[in-house]
Amino acid sequence: MGGGDSAGRLVRPFTLTGGRTRPSRADFTLITTVTAADPQPQAAPRPQPEHTRILRLCAEPVAVAELAARLDLPVSVIVILLCDLLEAGRITVHPPHPVTRTTPDLDLLQKVRDGLGRL
Amino acid sequence: MAGSDTIARASTGRSAPDTVKILIAGGFGVGKTTMVGSVSEIVPLRTEEPLTMAGLDVDDLDGIEEKRATTVAMDFGRITVSDDLVLYLFGTPGQQRFWFMWNDLALGALGAVVLVDVRRPESSFAAIDFFERRGIPFVIAVNGFHGEHPYPAEDVREALTLPEGVPVLLCDARERESCRDVLVALIDRLIAEAVPAR
Numbered sequence: 001m002g003g004g005d006s007a008g009r010l011v012r013p014f015t016l017t018g019g020r021t022r023p024s025r026a027d028f029t030l031i032t033t034v035t036a037a038d039p040q041p042q043a044a045p046r047p048q049p050e051h052t053r054i055l056r057l058c059a060e061p062v063a064v065a066e067l068a069a070r071l072d073l074p075v076s077v078i079v080i081l082l083c084d085l086l087e088a089g090r091i092t093v094h095p096p097h098p099v100t101r102t103t104p105d106l107d108l109l110q111k112v113r114d115g116l117g118r119l
Numbered sequence: 120m121a122g123s124d125t126i127a128r129a130s131t132g133r134s135a136p137d138t139v140k141i142l143i144a145g146g147f148g149v150g151k152t153t154m155v156g157s158v159s160e161i162v163p164l165r166t167e168e169p170l171t172m173a174g175l176d177v178d179d180l181d182g183i184e185e186k187r188a189t190t191v192a193m194d195f196g197r198i199t200v201s202d203d204l205v206l207y208l209f210g211t212p213g214q215q216r217f218w219f220m221w222n223d224l225a226l227g228a229l230g231a232v233v234l235v236d237v238r239r240p241e242s243s244f245a246a247i248d249f250f251e252r253r254g255i256p257f258v259i260a261v262n263g264f265h266g267e268h269p270y271p272a273e274d275v276r277e278a279l280t281l282p283e284g285v286p287v288l289l290c291d292a293r294e295r296e297s298c299r300d301v302l303v304a305l306i307d308r309l310i311a312e313a314v315p316a317r
Contacts, residue, residue: 029227030195031138031207061135063207065195069164076168094135097204099227101254104313108204112139112229113306115200119158119299 016050016073017080024087028079030065033094034058044088050081055090136199140207141302142224144250145234146242147213150262150292152194154234155208157298159196163210167192168220191217193224211246221249230305231257234292237270240278247279256309259287260301266291284308 014021028034036055047055050071057067064082068075085091097108143151156163167190194210209228211221225231231250235243250257261268261275270278272287281287286304290297 030209030224031140031227033135033138035135063138063197063205065166065207065209066164066197068166069195074168075166092135094137096227097137097139099139099229104309106310106313108139109229109306109310109313111204112200112206113303113310115198115204115206116299116303116306119198119295 014077016048017077020080021076023076023079024083027095028064028082028093029096030075031063031096033061033063033096034067034082034085034091035061035094037090037092041089044090047085047088047090051085051090054078054081054085058091061094134203136203136205138205138207140209140228141305142209142211142221142228142231142255143234144211144221144231144243144246144257145213145262146236146239146246149213149234149236149243151210151213151234154232154260154262154290154292154298154301155194155196155210157293157295158198158302159208160199161197163194163196165192165194191220193220218245218249225249225253225255228255230309231255232260232301232305233257235259235261235275235279236264237261237268237275237278238264240275244279247281251282256305256312257285258301258305258308259285260290260292261287262290262292266293 036058040055053071054067057070064075064078068078071078082091086093097105099105143154145151152163169190191212193212196208198206198208200206209224211224231246233243233246233250247257247259259275259279259281261272268289272289276285276287286308288301288304290301292298
């Protein structure tokens with residue numbers, strides 16, 4: 001991980017977002033799955049290089065946290081870039097499975113248990 | 120199984136899997152990333168978040184020259200449990216001052232594993248307290264140094280003053296089967312709690 005100029009590395013990501021530090025939408029979590037739209041919209045504005053890197057990585061469904069790790073960018077920066085892509089119609093978004101304490105999902109839990117049993 | 124139960128997705132045709140997460144918590148250096156790595160199907164990935172000064176105690180950063188360089192790192196792994204369900208394991212940041220990140224992390228988690236090092240159990244008190252207060256179900260996994268367990272689970276339970284019903288498991292975070300058993304114990308606890316709720 002550690003590059004030499006860590007301070008510089010940390011400041012720079014937000015230049016990718018045009019100085020924005022907050023997303024326009026709040027519905028991206030670490031395990032929200034994003035997928036590049038196929039085909040890509042013709043009318044949308046030309047994507048920036050970082051947007052293109054994200055699109056390449058999410059040709060198949062991929063979680064936000066994985067995008068951040070693979071592009072070596074903070075999640076907060078990835079989320080802002082994903083908002084741009086979503087607004088341009090370039091990605092589709094799949095929210096995580098909802099988890100509530102009041103109405104536990106037994107089928108889901110059993111599925112996880114079965115999957116772990118196969119490890 | 121192919122072709123069964125497919126969900127049509129308007130724009131892509133490829134269906135994204137459902138995702139869930141479990142947190143792996145505990146004190147600094149207790150073996151969280153080791154555990155994630157033992158069961159993950161990918162080499163654990165890391166994300167680093169730059170910290171803004173807002174919301175942090177000034178004391179915490181007093182005298183630190185390169186404030187801009189402060190980051191909080193988080194390691195995570197992945198287990199594909201079925202063709203339409205993926206489980207993510209997130210190691211929580213170990214240092215206490217990064218707790219505000221836990222709130223985000225804990226949101227929507229199935230539950231948590233709190234790793235304990237019996238040589239310094241107090242380093243995991245904070246994690247236990249965190250999940251207790253928020254009503255997030257957890258199990259205790261005692262990570263044996265070199266896989267050895269000098270104390271039985273009951274002694275550990277007493278030392279940690281755990282409430283009844285919190286499972287305590289002895290594990291070796293380096294071993295896949297051992298870590299899997301810990302995760303299964305957590306799911307079993309969740310299932311047990313879910314049944315009477317029906």
